[in-house]
Amino acid sequence: MTVSVLMIVEGTSPEISRCVNVEETMTLGELSQIIDAALGFTGAATHLYVGQEGTQRSVYAEVPGAGEQLEDELTVAEMRPMTYVYDPAANWNIHVEVLGPSNIEGPTPMLVDASGPDVVEACSGPALMTTFRDQARLLAAGIEPDLETITLMFSYLPVMPPERMLDRMTQADPVSVSTRIGNVAEEMFFDEVAAADEQADGPGLAQHFDDFLQSRPDLLQIIDMDPHPERNPAMINAVTEFFGGFFGEVLGDGAELDLLGEMAPGPSDIFAELMRIFTPGVPFARAELPAGTAKEVREVVALPFADTVAELLLDARLLKKRDGVLTPTKAGQTFLTSDNPIPKVADNLRCGFEALTGEKVWRAIVGFFVGGQPADPEIEHWTAWLEAFGILRASGAGQVVCTAEGTQLLELHHA
Incomplete structure (x- = not known):
C-alpha cells in the first residue's frame, strides 16, 4: 500500500x-x-x-x-x-x-x-537560514544589509545576484x-539487488556482466577502438539489453524498473554522436540532408525531423555551411574533445533552442524546469525534443525529469 x-x-x-x-x-x-x-x-x-x-x-x-x-x-x-x-x-x-x-x-x-x-545544511539549523533570507531580501530591495551577516552568507552559499539568492532561500x-528522490530510490534498489546477489550462490553481477562482454566481440572492439564507448549507441543498447534481461530474471516477469535512468544519454552524448555524423562533411542542398545521413540523425535523436535537427545545429553555430556542405565548427568539435563540454557551449545551445522553439517558449521551458516558474502550455509541445537531446528523460507514465547534464544546461541558461 x-x-x-x-x-x-x-x-x-x-x-x-x-x-x-x-x-x-x-x-x-x-x-x-x-x-x-x-x-x-x-x-x-x-x-x-x-x-x-x-x-x-x-x-x-x-x-x-x-x-x-x-x-x-x-x-x-x-x-x-x-x-x-x-x-x-x-x-x-x-x-x-x-x-x-x-x-x-x-x-x-x-x-x-x-x-x-x-x-542550507551548513547553517546548522533554520535560525541562521532565516537570517540569511532576511538579509537577501534587503539586498534585493536595494537596502544596505548587515555587512557581517552578508559576508557570512556568501561563505555558506555561492555568490549570485540578490534576486537569485532570495529565490534560493524562498522556494525549491x-x-x-523529484530528481534527487528518484536517484536515491535507484540507489536503494541497486543496493538491494547487490545484497541479494552477495547472498546467492554462484557468480555475482560483476562476473555476469564480464561474461556478457566476453561473449560479444563487437562490444570488446568498441571498448578498444572508441575513446568514449559509454556514448556509443551500440554499447548503450547492449547494456540496456543485459541489465533488462538480468534483472528480469532476478525480479521475475512483470517487474517494472526504470533501469537506465541515470545511464540514459545526456546532451553531451547526443551532440557528440551528431558531430561524428557531420565530421566528414555532409551536403545540405536545398536544406535537405542525404537519405543516409538523415537516417543516422533520426537514429540518434529518435525524431523524424532530421533536417530540422541540422537547422538547429546551424543556428547553434555547432555546424557551419561552406559550399553547401555541413561540417562541425570549433564549438561543435568541443563535444568530441572535452569531458565537460556543456559549460563551454551553453550559449550556443541556447541560440539553437531559441531558434527552434522561439525565445519566449525557451525562456518558459528554462523557467519551469529550473526557475520554479508556473508551467506554460507550450512546453508540452517540445517535451519530445528535450528528451531527444538528453535534457529530459521519462521517469514514469506521463512524467519526465531533467537529466544531470540537462539540469546543468538549463541552470546555465537560467543564470
Whole structure:
C-alpha cells in the first residue's frame, strides 16, 4: 500500500515542508534517505528518530546505543508521528507523520508537494537560514544589509545576484527535488539487488556482466577502438539489453524498473554522436540532408525531423555551411574533445533552442524546469525534443525529469 508522508522542518520561515508518497513497507532507515533527498541534506551527518507516547520516549537510530532501537526494525506503516533529528549537534528537527493511505497508483517514492526552499545544511539549523533570507531580501530591495551577516552568507552559499539568492532561500524547484528522490530510490534498489546477489550462490553481477562482454566481440572492439564507448549507441543498447534481461530474471516477469535512468544519454552524448555524423562533411542542398545521413540523425535523436535537427545545429553555430556542405565548427568539435563540454557551449545551445522553439517558449521551458516558474502550455509541445537531446528523460507514465547534464544546461541558461 502507498501512504503519504509529511515532513516539516521545525522553526523555518518560510515553512519548509515536503509531502512524499512511499510504500508502507519502507523502513525508517530507508525513509531517512528520502527525507534527506527531499529536503536537500547531503546525508553525511548522523541522524535519529525520536518518538513520544505519553511519558514514554523512544529513539530509533542507524547504530543504536543503550536504550535505543535499530531504525530498520520499524516500518512506515507502524510509525507514529516522530521527530527526525538530522545532525544531533545542530538544530535540524523535522516533524514526520503519515497522513494516510494514498489512492494514487504509480511508482514510489513520488513527490506530492514541495513548499519552501531546500535547506542550507551548513547553517546548522533554520535560525541562521532565516537570517540569511532576511538579509537577501534587503539586498534585493536595494537596502544596505548587515555587512557581517552578508559576508557570512556568501561563505555558506555561492555568490549570485540578490534576486537569485532570495529565490534560493524562498522556494525549491520541484523537478530538482523529484530528481534527487528518484536517484536515491535507484540507489536503494541497486543496493538491494547487490545484497541479494552477495547472498546467492554462484557468480555475482560483476562476473555476469564480464561474461556478457566476453561473449560479444563487437562490444570488446568498441571498448578498444572508441575513446568514449559509454556514448556509443551500440554499447548503450547492449547494456540496456543485459541489465533488462538480468534483472528480469532476478525480479521475475512483470517487474517494472526504470533501469537506465541515470545511464540514459545526456546532451553531451547526443551532440557528440551528431558531430561524428557531420565530421566528414555532409551536403545540405536545398536544406535537405542525404537519405543516409538523415537516417543516422533520426537514429540518434529518435525524431523524424532530421533536417530540422541540422537547422538547429546551424543556428547553434555547432555546424557551419561552406559550399553547401555541413561540417562541425570549433564549438561543435568541443563535444568530441572535452569531458565537460556543456559549460563551454551553453550559449550556443541556447541560440539553437531559441531558434527552434522561439525565445519566449525557451525562456518558459528554462523557467519551469529550473526557475520554479508556473508551467506554460507550450512546453508540452517540445517535451519530445528535450528528451531527444538528453535534457529530459521519462521517469514514469506521463512524467519526465531533467537529466544531470540537462539540469546543468538549463541552470546555465537560467543564470
